[in-house]
Amino acid sequence: MNRLSIIFPNLVMANATLPPNLAKIVERFQRHTDPKKRYEQLLWYGKKLEPMMEEGKIAANKVQGCVSQVYITADLEDGKVMYQGDSDAQLVKGLVALLIQGLNGLTPTEIVELTPDFIEATGLQVSLTPSRANGFYNIFKMMQTKAIAFQLGQSYGEG
Amino acid sequence: MVALQIPSLAATVRQDFPILNQEINGHPLVYLDNAATSQKPRAVLEKLMHYYENDNANVHRGAHQLSVRATDAYEAVRNKVAKFINARSPREIVYTRNATEAINLVAYSWGMNNLKAGDEIITTVMEHHSNLVPWQMVAAKTGAVLKFVQLDEQESFDLEHFKTLLSEKTKLVTVVHISNTLGCVNPAEEIAQLAHQAGAKVLVDACQSAPHYPLDVQLIDCDWLVASGHKMCAPTGIGFLYGKEEILEAMPPFFGGGEMIAEVFFDHFTTGELPHKFEAGTPAIAEAIALGAAVDYLTDLGMENIHNYEVELTHYLWQGLGQIPQLRLYGPNPKHGDRAALASFNVAGLHASDVATMVDQDGIAIRSGHHCTQPLHRLFDASGSARASLYFYNTKEEIDLFLQSLQATIRFFSDDDFTV
Numbered sequence: 001m002n003r004l005s006i007i008f009p010n011l012v013m014a015n016a017t018l019p020p021n022l023a024k025i026v027e028r029f030q031r032h033t034d035p036k037k038r039y040e041q042l043l044w045y046g047k048k049l050e051p052m053m054e055e056g057k058i059a060a061n062k063v064q065g066c067v068s069q070v071y072i073t074a075d076l077e078d079g080k081v082m083y084q085g086d087s088d089a090q091l092v093k094g095l096v097a098l099l100i101q102g103l104n105g106l107t108p109t110e111i112v113e114l115t116p117d118f119i120e121a122t123g124l125q126v127s128l129t130p131s132r133a134n135g136f137y138n139i140f141k142m143m144q145t146k147a148i149a150f151q152l153g154q155s156y157g158e159g
Numbered sequence: 160m161v162a163l164q165i166p167s168l169a170a171t172v173r174q175d176f177p178i179l180n181q182e183i184n185g186h187p188l189v190y191l192d193n194a195a196t197s198q199k200p201r202a203v204l205e206k207l208m209h210y211y212e213n214d215n216a217n218v219h220r221g222a223h224q225l226s227v228r229a230t231d232a233y234e235a236v237r238n239k240v241a242k243f244i245n246a247r248s249p250r251e252i253v254y255t256r257n258a259t260e261a262i263n264l265v266a267y268s269w270g271m272n273n274l275k276a277g278d279e280i281i282t283t284v285m286e287h288h289s290n291l292v293p294w295q296m297v298a299a300k301t302g303a304v305l306k307f308v309q310l311d312e313q314e315s316f317d318l319e320h321f322k323t324l325l326s327e328k329t330k331l332v333t334v335v336h337i338s339n340t341l342g343c344v345n346p347a348e349e350i351a352q353l354a355h356q357a358g359a360k361v362l363v364d365a366c367q368s369a370p371h372y373p374l375d376v377q378l379i380d381c382d383w384l385v386a387s388g389h390k391m392c393a394p395t396g397i398g399f400l401y402g403k404e405e406i407l408e409a410m411p412p413f414f415g416g417g418e419m420i421a422e423v424f425f426d427h428f429t430t431g432e433l434p435h436k437f438e439a440g441t442p443a444i445a446e447a448i449a450l451g452a453a454v455d456y457l458t459d460l461g462m463e464n465i466h467n468y469e470v471e472l473t474h475y476l477w478q479g480l481g482q483i484p485q486l487r488l489y490g491p492n493p494k495h496g497d498r499a500a501l502a503s504f505n506v507a508g509l510h511a512s513d514v515a516t517m518v519d520q521d522g523i524a525i526r527s528g529h530h531c532t533q534p535l536h537r538l539f540d541a542s543g544s545a546r547a548s549l550y551f552y553n554t555k556e557e558i559d560l561f562l563q564s565l566q567a568t569i570r571f572f573s574d575d576d577f578t579v
Binding site: 035036039040043067068069088089090091092125135 | 184509510511512513516517519520527528542543571572
């Protein structure tokens with residue numbers, strides 16, 4: 001942790017310190033000055049999201065939140081986390097897609113060390129207050145929880 | 160002859176609500192989430208401030224001047240609330256945090272002690288979770304059974320079905336007066352009359368009616384009625400339970416503590432008088448006093464005037480929404496009769512949260528979700544809905560802005576050609 005990050009912890013997530021895919025996504029959003037364009041961008045991510053396996057849509061993979069249905073699954077391939085996800089709300093699906101594109105291929109440790117505040121840099125009005133209705137925050141936390149499970153699996157050996 | 164333009168109710172009250180004078184995302188705020196909570200007029204905000212600046216003290220326990228003033232102001236509001244709903248006496252008004260607490264008070268104090276296995280509680284499929292879950296808890300504990308009145312073809316309370324559910328087993332009928340999702344106005348008087356004929360008690364959830372309609376508990380003849388202050392221009396944290404005096408007298412206290420006692424010994428206590436026996440602990444004094452300012456404000460405007468203006472808005476809103484072919488509107492159409500100034504809807508192929516998020520970009524605050532009526536949404540096979548709900552400070556111009564934004568939102572999601 002550098003000195004700046006101790007004084008300004010929120011600056012830790014400046015684009016430069018983000019994983020490359022996530023930095024690219026943030027940068028893409030920053031190109032838009034019109035807020036509606038940012039939502040078009042989000043919709044576009046959602047539309048090109050790979051469909052998730054239907055059998056993954058079970059209670060254990062459901063993200064808690066009272067507004068829309070969101071499912072996230074994770075696999076570990078060669079030490080890298082690969083997520084799948086879906087939502088019945090298109091903008092939320094965009095957030096799921098953005099996170100999947102930004103995080104897939106990272107190690108569990110890299111994912112666990114991330115903080116969700118990079119979303120503020122996108123200019124999307126996404127709250128970071130933990131609450132039952134906070135789609136983005138709860139999706140992000142669910143993804144981290146799945147990464148932690150892999151981390152524990154790696155440290156202690158499978159089974 | 161030149162016709163005089165009479166300003167709308169909204170035009171005359173608008174400046175009383177400082178919060179409405181702001182921009183959201185570069186657009187003037189259009190606040191259409193009034194069924195969730197209303198905004199507060201300056202008179203209410205000033206009352207809160209005045210109380211803390213001048214009179215703040217604990218109530219019912221000090222001989223000193225501030226405590227006397229605080230107690231007088233706090234108890235004077237009980238009279239105002241009693242008058243507002245035409246209760247016989249302020250002893251019939253119990254302050255609660257909100258309507259949810261008021262229902263729980265009845266559920267625990269009366270329900271747990273008076274219901275037994277096989278007794279039936281009749282409620283409706285349109286209830287807010289607050290008037291469902293407490294009774295599920297009572298049913299689980301006592302063995303009482305819940306029965307549900309279904310919707311008629313207008314998606315309103317099915318009175319005929321209700322009649323078929325009533326029997327000598329019915330001990331309680333607990334119904335919402337106006338549905339926060341459907342907007343239908345349930346025939347509370349007729350429901351109470353039929354329920355009483357069957358020997359049952361009646362609770363009316365007036366959360367969505369108290370802010371919008373003149374209420375008369377003696378006319379309705381319900382045994383209990385509950386409402387939340389924050390939906391009727393008052394602060395959060397204050398609501399009330401109305402109960403017929405003899406029924407409240409017979410009910411044991413719900414919470415124990417200070418304020419609700421007559422005398423306390425090491426091994427027992429004696430209960431205080433009504434209504435204080437239900438008000439354990441230091442209450443929301445400032446909020447109660449500000450509720451009084453809200454009641455004064457509404458009374459000055461006139462509940463009839465508020466209702467009449469909202470009827471006009473309702474027709475305008477429904478007419479506008481009716482022009483959008485992709486919409487599924489829930490609840491009765493105003494052309495069939497009185498209904499609340501709100502509209503719950505879904506746009507074909509769109510999630511309600513997407514709709515609410517996009518109209519918020521235009522400064523328009525609507526609700527999306529299940530509005531705490533999950534079972535009702537399940538009946539409609541919908542995971543949720545969007546809801547625009549109005550109050551007397553809303554204007555037709557605001558409804559126009561909402562309709563334009565909604566149409567732009569539908570275009571936004573149907574347009575696949577955008578480039579990024």
